[in-house]
Amino acid sequence: MPCLVETHEVANVARELADYNTYLSDIALVEAVAREGATHAHQALAAFGRLTGSADHIELGVAANRFPPELDTHDRFGHRVDLVRFHPAYHALMRTAIEHGLHSSPWTAPGPGAHVARAAHCYLHTQVEAGHGCPITMTFAAVPTLRTTPALAQAWEPGITARSYDPRNVPATEKAGLTIGMAMTEKQGGSDVRANTTHAYPVEGGGTGTAYELVGHKYFVSAPMSDAFLVLAQAPGGLSCFLLPRWRPDGGRNPMQLVRLKRKMGNVSNASSETELRGALAWMVGDEGRGVRTIIDMVALTRFDCVVGSAAGQRAAVAQALHHCSIRAAFGRVLNRQPLMANVLADLALEQEASLALAMRLAGALDRQADALEDLLVRMMTPVGKYWVCKRTPALTYEAMECIGGSGVMEDSPFPRLFRESPVNAIWEGSGNIQCLDVVRVMRRAPAAIDAVLRELDAAKGANADLDRSIAALVRELADESDLEHRARDLVERIALAFQASLLVRNAPAFVADAFCASRLAGAGHRNFGTLPRGVDCARILERATPRQDAAVGAR
Numbered sequence: 115m116p117c118l119v120e121t122h123e124v125a126n127v128a129r130e131l132a133d134y135n136t137y138l139s140d141i142a143l144v145e146a147v148a149r150e151g152a153t154h155a156h157q158a159l160a161a162f163g164r165l166t167g168s169a170d171h172i173e174l175g176v177a178a179n180r181f182p183p184e185l186d187t188h189d190r191f192g193h194r195v196d197l198v199r200f201h202p203a204y205h206a207l208m209r210t211a212i213e214h215g216l217h218s219s220p221w222t223a224p225g226p227g228a229h230v231a232r233a234a235h236c237y238l239h240t241q242v243e244a245g246h247g248c249p250i251t252m253t254f255a256a257v258p259t260l261r262t263t264p265a266l267a268q269a270w271e272p273g274i275t276a277r278s279y280d281p282r283n284v285p286a287t288e289k290a291g292l293t294i295g296m297a298m299t300e301k302q303g304g305s306d307v308r309a310n311t312t313h314a315y316p317v318e319g320g321g322t323g324t325a326y327e328l329v330g331h332k333y334f335v336s337a338p339m340s341d342a343f344l345v346l347a348q349a350p351g352g353l354s355c356f357l358l359p360r361w362r363p364d365g366g367r368n369p370m371q372l373v374r375l376k377r378k379m380g381n382v383s384n385a386s387s388e389t390e391l392r393g394a395l396a397w398m399v400g401d402e403g404r405g406v407r408t409i410i411d412m413v414a415l416t417r418f419d420c421v422v423g424s425a426a427g428q429r430a431a432v433a434q435a436l437h438h439c440s441i442r443a444a445f446g447r448v449l450n451r452q453p454l455m456a457n458v459l460a461d462l463a464l465e466q467e468a469s470l471a472l473a474m475r476l477a478g479a480l481d482r483q484a485d486a487l488e489d490l491l492v493r494m495m496t497p498v499g500k501y502w503v504c505k506r507t508p509a510l511t512y513e514a515m516e517c518i519g520g521s522g523v524m525e526d527s528p529f530p531r532l533f534r535e536s537p538v539n540a541i542w543e544g545s546g547n548i549q550c551l552d553v554v555r556v557m558r559r560a561p562a563a564i565d566a567v568l569r570e571l572d573a574a575k576g577a578n579a580d581l582d583r584s585i586a587a588l589v590r591e592l593a594d595e596s597d598l599e600h601r602a603r604d605l606v607e608r609i610a611l612a613f614q615a616s617l618l619v620r621n622a623p624a625f626v627a628d629a630f631c632a633s634r635l636a637g638a639g640h641r642n643f644g645t646l647p648r649g650v651d652c653a654r655i656l657e658r659a660t661p662r663q664d665a666a667v668g669a670r
């Protein structure tokens with residue numbers, strides 16, 4: 115009897131999608147970056163694409179999620195420490211993000227294309243790992259809110275925008291770089307922050323820039339190892355915004371105590387905590403009683419980053435599906451040449467390209483916000499995009515997983531992580547309904563924003579009959595002011611689809627734009643993925659979207 119019998123040869127299986135250039139092999143991204151004004155960032159993005167496509171960097175994302183953060187509330191002698199410990203891979207991801215300015219570049223080097231270049235970098239890094247993006251986003255987004263109170267901005271902004279990652283839990287004055295978190299949500303109300311019960315007691319008379327003591331709890335505080343937090347609390351004059359550092363100026367710990375870390379289904383590498391504020395010192399940002407108005411600038415940018423992040427999650431999933439199906443064969447043909455699979459893959463690729471186009475158009479509008487029309491577009495399309503792109507991601511991710519077959523469900527595949535991450539962006543920073551209600555608020559308070567959106571759509575008029583019909587129907591729907599809240603999701607979805615279609619019609623190849631319009635705007639609208647109508651050139655869509663690992667796209 116032989117002692118070792120070969121049972122089979124491993125054949126017809128895919129290989130890792132690694133050691134490739136995630137930027138240069140993403141044609142739609144390269145085009146969007148140029149279109150939205152960030153050509154100057156092309157070389158930097160090409161280098162970042164090589165890094166983020168490398169096997170070593172991809173492995174950091176795996177490890178940061180395999181070994182989740184742990185909380186030590188006390189040291190072994192019984193002293194309170196409130197320390198979150200992370201795997202070195204998480205720190206490596208944070209360091210890469212901060213050293214590349216993903217937390218700050220539009221503030222330190224503003225100018226044409228600054229937001230676009232940053233968004234593209236974030237898009238690439240999120241494909242490696244999404245969880246660390248939370249503190250990166252909050253740090254980035256905190257700056258406009260802090261600037262409402264110049265004395266605080268002067269003290270904190272240099273550390274916040276520095277390109278040094280310094281994870282030590284020591285006072286901010288001793289650190290080379292700072293990160294910022296946000297604490298709004300309480301048990302009795304997240305969307306409705308007016309229900310906050312955390313109280314702020316003035317210690318020096320009260321008012322903008324002065325110190326208060328905060329007493330209460332916060333039910334969700336992500337990145338609790340941040341150096342300071344923007345917090346909402348009830349001051350004598352109403353709900354107000356505060357900057358709460360981890361350390362007090364006298365060198366003592368500020369009593370923002372971590373009760374426990376959340377056990378999350380996704381976003382595992384990122385710590386999210388429940389906290390108690392036991393007289394924590396904090397400084398008022400903006401005017402007393404104007405807390406929501408003050409923090410809304412931060413919230414708007416975190417919502418924008420959710421759009422970018424979900425577009426990135428979609429790309430990560432679709433790239434895996436396209437790659438796998440370009441190698442694996444079944445029933446005598448490589449899967450991407452089986453007509454029905456080609457339909458599914460092309461449909462996924464269309465969805466993803468439309469998400470990217472919307473995200474990058476928003477980034478371009480942020481760069482051009484001095485223009486009133488672009489400003490109105492940001493106001494209207496941020497909640498539209500947050501609702502639509504984030505909400506499309508779980509269905510897309512699941513369908514991409516199915517393209518892999520059974521191995522896609524296994525924990526050693528990237529899909530369980532991508533799938534568990536996929537609903538998060540839709541829920542935090544204002545869930546779906548909240549985004550739609552925000553759109554209704556914009557329509558009522560700033561009707562010029564509707565004109566700004568219609569103007570954008572008009573630019574594509576005449577190029578595609580399905581889009582023309584959709585725009586005409588949308589105009590009728592927007593003119594009808596009855597039952598707006600009841601109809602809000604329907605309205606937002608119509609705006610999102612018409613906006614994405616107009617971007618593709620003007621900028622993408624006709625085989626992409628026409629397929630998108632035919633499948634999303636005509637007939638019964640979009641159903642499950644893989645229902646593209648006859649006549650769509652799936653092969654060309656796949657050729658455009660499939661990531662390439664060869665040297666021609668700078669993989670090595």
Ligand SMILES: Cc1cc2nc3c(=O)[nH]c(=O)nc-3n(C[C@H](O)[C@H](O)[C@H](O)COP(=O)(O)OP(=O)(O)OC[C@H]3O[C@@H](n4cnc5c(N)ncnc54)[C@H](O)[C@@H]3O)c2cc1C
Nearest residue numbers: 296297298299303304305334335336542543544545547548
């Ligand atoms: C992983 C994770 C991390 C988080 N990190 C933070 C953090 O760092 N800081 C922070 O402050 N928060 C954080 N949150 C909290 C998050 O922002 C809230 O969970 C979210 O805003 C929703 O609030 P809620 O959970 O209280 O739900 P609710 O406000 O109770 O909402 C429940 C549902 O009701 C809907 N709804 C609410 N009002 C209306 C209405 N008027 N009409 C129709 N529908 C409505 C909502 O859309 C939602 O679907 C985090 C959440 C998660 C999941």
